Amino acid sequence: xxxxxxxxxxxxxxxxxSAVIKCTYSDSASNYFPWxxxxxxxxxxxxxxxxxxxxxxxxxxxxxxxxKTAKHFSLHITETQPEDSAVYxxxxxxxxxxxxAGTRLTVKP
Amino acid sequence: xxxxxxxxxxxxxxxxxxVTLRCKPISGHNSLFWYRQTMMRGLxxxxxxxxxxxxxxSGMPEDRxxxxxxxxxxxxxxxQPSEPRDSAVYxxxxxxxxxAGxxxxxxxxPGTRLTVL
Numbered sequence: 001x002x003x004x005x006x007x008x009x010x011x012x013x014x015x016x017x018s019a020v021i022k023c024t025y026s027d028s029a030s031n032y033f034p035w036x037x038x039x040x041x042x043x044x045x046x047x048x049x050x051x052x053x054x055x056x057x058x059x060x061x062x063x064x065x066x067x068k069t070a071k072h073f074s075l076h077i078t079e080t081q082p083e084d085s086a087v088y089x090x091x092x093x094x095x096x097x098x099x100x101a102g103t104r105l106t107v108k109p
Numbered sequence: 110x111x112x113x114x115x116x117x118x119x120x121x122x123x124x125x126x127x128v129t130l131r132c133k134p135i136s137g138h139n140s141l142f143w144y145r146q147t148m149m150r151g152l153x154x155x156x157x158x159x160x161x162x163x164x165x166x167s168g169m170p171e172d173r174x175x176x177x178x179x180x181x182x183x184x185x186x187x188x189q190p191s192e193p194r195d196s197a198v199y200x201x202x203x204x205x206x207x208x209a210g211x212x213x214x215x216x217x218x219p220g221t222r223l224t225v226l
Contacts, residue, residue, distance in 0.1 A: 001167070032212045043200065043217040044152070089152060093212045096165055097142065101151040 002027040004092050006100025014108050019080050021103045023090035024072040032093035033066060033073045038102075039086045047088075048075070080107045113218035115201050121224045127189040130221045133182055134203030142215060143176055143186050144200040152200075158184065191225045198222050 003026040013019050025033075034049035050057045050064045050073065057064050061080075066073040077084055085107045090100040114133040122128055134141045142157040156166040158178045166176070173192070178184040188195055202215040 034214065043219055045217070046214045049214065096154060096157055097212075097215060098154065099152040 002030060002092050002094055002096075002098040004090060004098045004100045006090050006103055008103060009101065010104045010106075012106045012108065013080055015080060015082060017080055019075075019077045019084070019105055019107075021075045021088055021090070021105070022072060023074070023092075023100050024070075025092040025098075026071065027092065027094050028068075028071065030092040030094045033064070034091050034093070034097075035062075035064060035075050036089045036091065036099075037086045038089065044089060077105075080105075082107050082109050113201055113203055113216055115199075115218035115221050117221060118219060119222045119224075121226065122191055123226050124192055125190045126225075127187065128191045128195075128223060128225075130186040130199050130201075130223070132184045132186070132201030132218060134184070134201070135205075135216055136182070138203035138205050138216070139181070140204040141178060141184050142202040142204075143184070144202065145197045146200060146220070147197045155186070188223075191223075193225045196223055196225050 006023045011019055031052040035047050036044035037047045038044040048059050048062050048064050050066050055066055061078045063076040087102045087104050089102050091097050113135055116131045140159050143155040145153045145155055155168045156176045157164055161178045174188055176186045198220045200220045201218045204213055204215050
């Protein structure tokens with residue numbers, strides 16, 4: 001089955017800096033790669049996703065890149081703000097969804 | 110739409126007791142997923158249903174865990190007997206029928222925080 005690895009497990013940045021989170025997956029048939037943000041005590045919520053026929057997608061300060069050959073994808077957050085502080089999960093979907101272990105992002109004011 | 114509904118939101122029980130968690134997916138969604146989240150193991154997929162049929166239950170940790178989906182609007186996850194190591198937040202999520210481009214967003218419920226003493 002699919003195996004998703006996510007790095008780093010924790011990330012601390014200064015407000016205004018960029019943050020990058022990277023994931024690798026094992027199943028070359030996976031075709032959908034969402035990113036979820038989970039604030040403390042709340043449910044995961046989708047922030048951006050990308051499909052296998054696209055290499056990059058951007059939504060305001062958030063972007064995701066996908067390299068199908070290398071089987072890795074990344075989340076980029078620019079101009080970080082304290083409210084970006086949360087745990088971020090990547091996931092890869094073939095027949096079901098497999099999540100990475102999560103990255104705890106802290107944005108220091 | 111009220112979103113995915115889970116009940117109870119919190120459950121505290123004693124070891125050996127039966128626990129039943131409930132989920133109502135978003136109307137019109139045809140896939141339903143049960144996840145368990147702990148600090149140690151992260152977000153684990155337990156089982157998922159498509160059109161009320163269990164597709165993959167390989168994530169169900171033991172025979173003590175069972176899940177049902179008797180109709181499109183209701184699913185249960187049962188633990189019998191419960192053990193302290195089952196303590197976790199259990200999330201239910203649902204997705205709409207697949208788009209032309211493939212799968213789509215999973216909508217998570219608020220979760221049930223289970224504590225087994």
